[in-house]
Amino acid sequence: MSIIRPYGDTxxxxxxxxxxxxxxxxxxxxxxxAIQLANKMGMDPALVVHAKAMGPDFTFFVVYGPVNHLVDTSKVEVIERDYPLLSPKDANLAIRKGLRRRLTVVGACIGTDAHTVGIDAIMNIKGFAGEKGLEYYRELKVVNLGAQVAVPELVRRAKAEKADAILVSQVVTQREAHVLNTKEMSAAFREAYSEETRPVLVAGGPRFTEAMAGELGVDRVFGRGTTPGEVASYLVDALVTRRKHAPVRRTA
Known part of the structure; x- marks a missing residue:
């Protein structure tokens, strides 16, 4: 079945x-x-099932009702994972054989974002969702700069550490801060490095989607629910597997 409607009671x-x-x-x-807004959004009839004052001038609503819209699942476009998921053992082996050195990853929350829960879930050894973080991988050198890192400082540390990959986490989304910060970061790295020497740029956060990579100027975007194993597997694919099979770039 390719045509579906939302399911509530039946x-x-x-x-x-x-x-x-x-x-x-x-x-x-x-x-x-609230009912008028819901009607204009295609919900008719709409029922306010919850309303709560948020201070003297705002009200929060939950509304419930039927919509007439249909979804054609055959026309849904998604970005599928295009690399294999590796166990820590297999990832370590691939790095050791392919690079013959440790792969260096520098991560940070940039701008004024002080929320490190995302970057810590990926990088710290405790990990997330039952998976160990990148610090658990013996062939990864992990440098977690923490929160509120200025973009120039991130570039400086990346050069000092000879980073192969940069992981940037953004949680704060007010006024599109996550988009603006990430664009600033990608522009700074493209200015500081040649395309041949630039680290792989990875952005992550709950309000990002995989399709935003081009807009943000990064190589990969990870959204909500991403696990450390997915990130590690991508880094191996991008920095070991694909580079091994890519043609050698020559300068004039």
Missing amino acids: TGDGMVQMSFTLPIPHDKRAEGA
Whole structure:
């Protein structure tokens, strides 16, 4: 079946629940405004199942109701993983055979972002979702710079460590800060390095999607739920497997 509708109480009933905040004090008019917005979004009839004042001037709503929209799954476009998942043992072996040295990874939360939970989940040995972090891999040299790292400092440390890959985590998304910070980072590395010597640039965060890599100027984007094993496997693929089979670049 390629045509589907949302499922609520019964198959194909189209029932959807969504939440949002309106800049209006909580009263009957506010609930009416929430229903009007839901109607304009294709939910009709809409029922306000929860409303709560968020200070004197805002109200948070949860609305529930049917939508008429259909989804054609045959037209859904996604970016599939194009590299094999490796165990830590296999990743270490590939690096040792392919590079004959340790692979250096420098990670940081850049800009004013102080949320290290994402970068720590990937890099720290404790890891995430039952997987050990990159520090567990014997053939990886992991340098975690922590939070609120300025882009020039990240570039400086990358050069000092002779980094093969840069991992940047962004959680704060107000005013598109995650996008602007990552674009600044990628531009700085492309200015500081030639294309042949530039480290692989990887961005991650809950509001990123894989399709944003080109927009951000990075080589790979990882979104929510990414595990350390996925990142390690990608680094091996990008820095060992693909480079081994790529033609040698020559300068004039």
